[in-house]
Amino acid sequence: MERIALRQWRDSDLEPYVAMNRDPEVMRFFPARLEPEQSRASLERQRRFITERGWGLWAVDVDGTFAGFTGLSVPTFAAPFMPCVEIGWRLRREFWGRGIGFRAAQQALAYGFDTLHLAEIVSFTAAVNQRSRRLMERLGLVRDLTGDFDHPTIPLGHELRRHVLYRVSARLDNAGAFGHRAPLP
Template sequence: MNTTKNYIFTSERLGFRNWMEDDIPQMANINSNTNVMKFFPSVQTAEQTRGFIYRMQQQFEEQNYCYFAVDVLESDAFIGFIGLSDKDFESDFTPCVDIGWRLSENHWKKGYATEGALACLKYGFEELHLEKIIATTPSVNIKSEEVMKRIGMTKVKSFNHPLLLDDERLRECLLYSITNR
């Protein structure tokens, strides 16, 4: 196992880094959990997870940001991702930079999503000099919307997500945003 972890930045309890091969099985396990993926059209396979991680590695090389692999500093435990990613699906607010998170179920309700998202906003605004960061979630995902509010984002509107039009439960999404102050 590769235990060399070069953190791009840290928060009080979390380390944010680019992805490693060793992360693939752990992230695949998270992506196959039906509770974690409740607000997505389906769980993801190991191969889909591998593709996602490769895309994130490539995006980091090009942009200096991605949905970062996240570890708990105290225990060195990998818990999922929190970070920034480019979005370019067809809408009136894309292309844009999105903030998102997906954590293993046994690391929920510890404040990690909020703490990590605040650290990512700080990185995006102070280090990358981004002007605006958005977040989207299906309107039924109250917990993600609560995180968006806690990190200071403002609701912009509801919209039908073009990639979820065939999914009656997930189609209606919320758009939140925050600008660099």
């Protein structure tokens, strides 16, 4: 089985990160692909968040190769369910369909509940993004039917504006469900 680790970003991640963010299929459910400078700024921002607070959107390492990112973030737009901590992910296409996103996200959830002692973690995506929705459900997140929203940074009329909200709580019956994962940096 492949070794999957969440780690701090490295300079060597930039080239594959730029390529991932330029891939039209990877970015299909985002309003636009990122320009190289936007990817560079994003990498530096994530590296800074991890350095400053010890967590964030970590680089996903699969057997020593940069595969994408998975982790926890604090959304910066206004929505009725704020404040919150969100779990998110994006993987290079060659890593799709191998359970890597699921296993990496399990590590991020474990960190959020077991180390940060969060009461809840949310995730959201464009309503049409069935792949991410299936992953959320596989991870045990439950759709909050009252939480669907129009993403304020996506223009009116855009097919990706409507978003669905999923939640998972650190209830007692979840105890240990995300534990026993490899430690994070």
